[in-house]
Amino acid sequence: MVDVRRVTLPGVGVLHSITTTDGAEIAVVAHRTGSSDLVSRPAGARDDDGEGVTVRLDEDEARTVAELLGGTRIVESIAELDELPGVPIDWVTVDADDAIAGRTIGDLPVASGVVLVAVVRDDHAHPSPPADFRLLPGDTIVAVGPTDGIEVVFRAIREGAGGDTEA
Template sequence: MVEVRRVVLPGVGMLHSFTTLDGVELSVIAHRMGARDLIAKVAGNAIANVRLEESEARTVADLLGGTRIVESIAELDDVPGVPIAWAIIDDDDVLGGKPIASLPTVDGVSLVAVVRGRRAIPAPPVDFVVEPGDILVAVGPDEGIQQVFHAIMHGSGEDAEV
């Protein structure tokens, strides 16, 4: 387990840091006003120092957290008898900006969760609006999941029975 050191910086905020297995010290200074400084040091010498505004810091955290969530979901593929698949909604996917109810229903396929940033939304309601970057997690037969994911990317005709 990684040991994170925390140091109160009076009048500034909080410093969080840890050292990677490669010996790189990564630190984040969380300023009281929301900005974050991301600092990387090797042998005590700063090799990178980046100031991030609050929204930028959230984006980096979402990217890192999202990666961990996707990796965790991928590990579930090994559960015998329970086909699980996931798809990341891209900007050009038909489902982006639409409610989940616009997805076709396929016998045996259930949309069990949506991962948005670092938060999982289990059993999202039918009026839940999907956004680019969301990760949809489905359970069911492989061919059925493929039909649903095809509809996410390309849409489905009104007369399509999937």
């Protein structure tokens, strides 16, 4: 039997990882939005040596890979365990080609009832980041509020659209 390591990543999601018999590490970071990061590191690689590959999968791609590996039901069940009833919280990781990359949080639209509670950079959380906090590729933005408002903010992260928007 393979041991699965499960780590809750505050503001990011849940990481599940295994170490193969040859010492390689394979991990999945499951985001509540449905996207997933598939990470693989060869045997003997350290966290800081840059060896490894990360692949971002959207919800359909992640589901397809899970089906290919035979684990769709398990993945869905684990995702359900991490939901807090009545507390809409979601997060998104900034990609290099996102409209917000290199810009500040103040450049994001304001959506009614949405609060950006943290930005996670590397292994450090920046709670309640100020408007002048510059967002970099790889940062994870954590938002709380109505689902439709969070979608407005996250769409602006990907596509742009600064200014005030009431959701």
